Amino acid sequence: MDTNSNLCPKSIEIVQSPARRGDFVEALNQAERLIRHYPDWHQGHTLAITCCRRLKKADQEIHFAALGTCSVHDGRHLFLAHAFETFMRHDKFYMALTIGKEYARSNKRDPKHLVKEVFALIALGKFKQAAQTARVLLKEFPEDEIILECAAKSFKAINDIQEAISTYNKLIRISKNNWAFYDQLITLLLENGKNKRAQKLCAKSYAWNQDQPKDVNRCEPAIQVMQYFHSMNLRDGQNDKANHHKIINEKIKLQWQSSLQGHGTYQLIGREEAAANIKKWFGNDARTLFNCCALPAMQADFLRVAFLAQQTNALYIDWPHRPIHPGGLLAESHIQKGKSLLATRFRGGEQRLWNGFAFNSAKSDISTYFQAVLEKIMHNIEHRVSNNVWVVTGPGAWIDVLNDFNEQDTLIDYIVFPEDFKKYFQPAFDKRKNLHDHWSVKQESQSIFLNV
Secondary structure: OOOOOOOOOOHHHHHHHHHOOHHHHHHHHHHHHHHHHOOOEHHHHHHHHHHHHHHHHHHHHHHHHHHHHHHOOOOOHHHHHHHHHHHHHOHHHHHHHHHHHHHHHHHOHHHHOOHHHHHHHHHHHOOHHHHHHHHHHHHOOOHHHHHHHHHHHHHHOOOOHHHHHHHHHHHHHHHHOOOOHHHHHHHHHHHHOHHHHHHHHHHHHHHOOOOOOOOOOOOOOOEEEEOOOOOOOOOOOOOOHHHHHHHHHHHHHHHHHHHOOOOOOEEEEEHHHHHHHHHHHHHHHHHHHHHHHHHHHHHHHHHHHHHHHHOOOOEEEEEEEEEOOOOHHHOHHHHOOOEEEEEEEOOOOOOEEEEEEEEOOOOOOOOOHHHHHHHHHHHHHHOOOOOOHHHOOHHHHHHHHHHHEEEEHHHEEEEEEEEOOOOOOOOEEOOOOOOOHHHHOOOOOOOEEEOO
């Protein structure tokens, strides 16, 4: 039976419209009704998974993925891709493998689905089987980028480093220098102590177009870039995480330095160095207030504003972001315009200022704005005006001061996160997979201040 023969496009639109306007609770209710009426049609199950993901209802997301895996027939090929992602996100790797094997048996030989079996096998620790499966796919698709990338990761998993390197080099050649494949190979080289090769490859990945004059796109004076990294206190079993961060930081440093093409500086600093800089720039009282910040997010908030208030042609961006523009940071169009830059993101039904990125241009100096923000933050900490990080050191302080900054229209341009942002910067990994250490969670159960 054609399960959706009685559904008109208008009725489908009615079901999906709550999700489009951000009402995922109502959208989930509509999805459940759709599943009850049309249990073997993919639309209801897919919408339910999407809503649960947005509502952070992991158990329900897994439930709808499992339910649909058993019952969906109409649009099954499309649905299984969503279910696979759910199972992988929530460590249900055997369930993901079942889907991967179903795709492998399918007559539709689509590389983006065929690799799912390999990724599930890697997640399960079945590395040899994953590599064997990848080699079979390589025989069928010897120059497909998706298959090659999957194969490289499986060779890395079995510690066949030379074959992994060779596969990545082939990927870079076939893709005509895709920056993402450079990025993965650089990580592999650093993980295996091949630091000089990683450095050379990193420089190559940001190389200037040979047809351009040498000094085109230069920005005077040199750009200064800063990021804050909070070294965690290791708990049992976290050595792998610390080693991962060490490799990530080595790579980020190489990538920022290469992107600046020798015409700027990059600093990745921790708490002690941040405190020392703040004392040097603004005195001992400022350092004392910085040390009162209990949460790493607050420490980063304080440092970025102090840095931007003290320096011009200064760029601050949240760790672990790095530039991905193959032409280098200085070639990016927003930097070339000469205006200072702030960022906005969609929150609470509107575009609001976001402090994860800012650039204080020497040509449109807004140091006075950041000085006023710093004074606001220091006042908030000294008087402990709230236990909300967003208010005390975060975007709330920036917004309050910006409302009274008369020169914002002539000196400041805005980029939108993530639409504009992701064209130029990407995080080296997803640090938001688990939110239990996020400031918004921490402030619910502890004071955001330290007694110094």
